[in-house]
Amino acid sequence: MNISPKKISDHQLEDQEISINHQKLIDATIETIAKRGLGDTTIAQVAKKAMVSQGYANFRFKSKENLLLSSLKFLSDEYKNSWQRIFEDNNLDPVGRVIKIIENDFSGKIANRNKIAVWVSFYSEVKFRPSYLSICQKQDEIYSSQMEKLIKEVNILSNQSFLTSREISETYLSMVDGLWQRILFDPKMYSHVFCKDLIKKYFRNIYADEKRFV
Amino acid sequence: MNISPKKISDHQLEDQEISINHQKLIDATIETIAKRGLGDTTIAQVAKKAMVSQGYANFRFKSKENLLLSSLKFLSDEYKNSWQRIFEDNNLDPVGRVIKIIENDFSGKIANRNKIAVWVSFYSEVKFRPSYLSICQKQDEIYSSQMEKLIKEVNILSNQSFLTSREISETYLSMVDGLWQRILFDPKMYSHVFCKDLIKKYFRNIYADEKRFV
DNA sequence: TTTTGTATTGAATAATCATTCAATATGAGT
DNA sequence: ACTCATATTGAATGATTATTCAATACAAAA
Structure with missing residues (x-):
């Protein structure tokens, strides 16, 4: 044969x-x-x-609807793949993982103005098209829970107990969404460096001993 | 006569x-x-x-375009009036003012799912319609700078110097935008109480001595 | 009441666009 | 070379919708 x-x-x-x-x-x-x-x-x-x-x-x-849906799915998968690789990387310790996550969320591939414009376009329709909502939501749930678990590890290692892992991860996630939106408005002011530094400073404030948050 | x-x-x-x-x-x-x-x-x-x-x-x-623009302007003014009243209230001390600002940003009048859906719809067009951008941007610039000044006062009163007033206000503003967006996805999980508490906890962590951030 | 200027209607118009489908191209198997 | 199944075209169709405008309602003044 x-x-x-x-x-x-x-x-x-x-x-x-x-x-x-x-x-x-x-x-x-x-x-x-x-x-x-x-x-x-x-x-x-x-x-x-x-x-x-x-x-x-x-x-x-x-149909056009189906083409749009497929495009959203593609974007969503692309994002998911990028952060899943970080969660699965065994060479990273918790803090190193957090730093990689931040860098990924504000990398040129993910947080550029074109991609954000597309995301926000779909977000704006989420209330009216359940199919969009389910794609966005399913992804976000996994990301949230992975993030919370990761922060819990960092909390334990650094003896931080005032803020719960849930609080820190929710703060992180909302900041990312907010900063992405602001990149859309004013990409000069909200440069990738600015966004990453802002978030690292947030973590630096919580984990004062951890020098890696620049 | x-x-x-x-x-x-x-x-x-x-x-x-x-x-x-x-x-x-x-x-x-x-x-x-x-x-x-x-x-x-x-x-x-x-x-x-x-x-x-x-x-x-x-x-x-x-034209339809003009009707949409007028509606955005109306929403924008409504929001501006609500926070301007707080900045102009002479009975408030800096921390009291911050708390009022948080409460306003997640009040039923401002942060309800319908209004947010409208905001996000316009946001999603900002990249393509300069007229939308200028309405949103002008408002946001004033809010940002007022907020930064306010935080500076709180920093001084509480001897907080690790985070700059710029960093704190930018963190606050991006969290608000992010949380609003998340209310759109899942209003049950992101209740007004949840959002306000999350933000107050952020401030409580920075200003450990200030008991008013619940 | 009649006149006059403005407010409002709603039907007609013209443009845009998703969708359909008969016709054609392509290329693998015989 | 021929057949046949699938891929692709592009023009036609029908639905939707912003915009226009002649016709009408209305209300104040004379």
Whole structure:
């Protein structure tokens, strides 16, 4: 039996698998939302940017709604992968992990103005589209609980007991959301360095002995 | 010369003055955005809710864009008035003022899910509509600088010098934005009490001697 | 009552856009 | 070379919606 590699054409891929065009359309959707806003994003523009016909974009995703949903899912997974890698990295101690988390949340890949514009566009529809809400919420719940567990470890190691791990992680998460939003308004003032330093200073204040929070 | 009060009909009002219909339309716009989202808000729906004809809504505000802008301006002014009253209240000492500010930011009038949904809708368009940006930004700049000055007073009174007033006020402002956004996702978990307590705990940690941060 | 200027209506218009689908291209298997 | 299944096109369709405007209601003044 010949097991040499065969060329696989698109039509042989299952629905769940990702074809070139599938990903091209998702990328184009994100770029279009970032450039023009969710309200002014049309299938025609996305298709043009992805260099496929308008009809094809609709055919491939069944509906515009579904294309948007898939794009949100993609963004959401991209973010999740980035922080999951940090939680799974066994070479890190708790404080080192917190620092990596902060750096990830304000890395160029995650916290750039285009991506934030897309996130906020979807956030703004969360109240009216349960499907958006469930994607955003499920991810956030896991992140929250992982974060709280991590802070609990740091609390124990540093004998910090005035603030609970829940309080510290909720403060962290709300600050991140707030700072992202502010990056959208004024990216110059809210530079990545500014945001990271602000958050590190917060931790430095709590864990006075821990010199790694710069 | 007769100076007895005259009935003033709408057409005698200047552009800048507010007629009944003007405000009815703005209220209806905010309600419609809160219920259906900015993208699904049509002049027809707003006009229906305000109980005027569709043509009139357009005539009165010249364009949909202008109606939306006026509604954002209204929300923005409402918020500004609420915190300006606190900054101008001479009966308050610095810590009392901070507490009032926190309570205002999470009062039912300001931090309810409908209003937040409207805010976030506009935020999400800020990158694409400079007119939205300038309304939001101008307001925020004043609030920021007032807040920083206030924190500086508290820092001095309490001999706190590790965190600068800028750092504390920026942390506060980003937490408020982040928590508002989270209220949108999960209003049960992020209750007003939860949000206020979280923020007060932040201040309590900084100003350990100040018993008023509950 | 009649006139006159403004307020308000609601139907018509024109533009935009998601969706459909018949037609065509592509490329693997025979 | 031919067949056949799938991929892709792009023009047509129908729905939605902001905007316009001629027609009407209204209310104050004469």
